[in-house]
Amino acid sequence: DQQVKQNSPSLSVQEGRISILNCDYTNSMFDYFLWYKKYPAEGPTFLISISSIKDKNEDGRFTVFLNKSAKHLSLHIVPSQPGDSAVYFCAASERFSGNTGKLIFGQGTTLQVKP
Amino acid sequence: NAGVMQNPRHLVRRRGQEARLRCSPMKGHSHVYWYRQLPEEGLKFMVYLQKENIIDESGMPKERFSAEFPKEGPSILRIQQVVRGDSAAYFCASSPGGGAYEQYFGPGTRLTVT
Numbered sequence: 001d002q003q004v005k006q007n008s009p010s011l012s013v014q015e016g017r018i019s020i021l022n023c024d025y026t027n028s029m030f031d032y033f034l035w036y037k038k039y040p041a042e043g044p045t046f047l048i049s050i051s052s053i054k055d056k057n058e059d060g061r062f063t064v065f066l067n068k069s070a071k072h073l074s075l076h077i078v079p080s081q082p083g084d085s086a087v088y089f090c091a092a093s094e095r096f097s098g099n100t101g102k103l104i105f106g107q108g109t110t111l112q113v114k115p
Numbered sequence: 116n117a118g119v120m121q122n123p124r125h126l127v128r129r130r131g132q133e134a135r136l137r138c139s140p141m142k143g144h145s146h147v148y149w150y151r152q153l154p155e156e157g158l159k160f161m162v163y164l165q166k167e168n169i170i171d172e173s174g175m176p177k178e179r180f181s182a183e184f185p186k187e188g189p190s191i192l193r194i195q196q197v198v199r200g201d202s203a204a205y206f207c208a209s210s211p212g213g214g215a216y217e218q219y220f221g222p223g224t225r226l227t228v229t
Contacts, residue, residue: 043220105157
């Protein structure tokens with residue numbers, strides 16, 4: 001029962017262009033969504049989050065969009081840089097509903113940014 | 116400003132041995148989460164602990180796995196009688212509170228069972 005899905009295992013973009021990573025979820029109780037970046041042999045690093053009361057959140061080159069009706073979120077990276085090459089995980093939780101806050105992760109998307 | 120620390124970074128155990136994984140949360144954090152990442156998969160929640168209490172163990176296998184977070188010292192994830200299927204990366208995350216806070220991850224312990 002995969003509650004959070006990242007259907008694209010990999011994505012390749014040219015340096016300077018936009019990277020768009022997608023994530024779908026099935027649990028309507030999720031009210032908080034996060035994106036993590038992970039390099040090999042390291043732990044996930046928090047990138048950006050969004051709560052369900054918003055539909056957009058920006059932080060520098062990173063923007064997350066949330067479409068609650070479609071149960072879909074996306075991460076936009078503009079402009080993409082070679083150092084952005086990593087595995088990106090989408091995660092969700094029932095943060096504000098009194099739940100323990102455990103994160104449910106997608107399978108990850110490997111982003112390669114070519115110079 | 117030390118982040119989440121995990122040790123050992125790599126652990127090799129033979130089938131049937133015990134594995135002990137340690138996690139020291141960030142300074143000021145009293146909430147610890149353990150996740151497991153099997154090859155080619157995302158991270159899967161295992162257990163959530165506060166000091167001296169297990170709050171949510173809904174992701175823990177029913178047998179051989181246990182976790183603790185004592186009043187003093189690191190959190191420990193213990194796997195008894197390891198099997199090949201336990202080979203994975205185990206990540207610890209800490210937060211200053213429960214569900215309402217971001218979780219910050221350690222570098223992980225890569226367990227290999229031979």
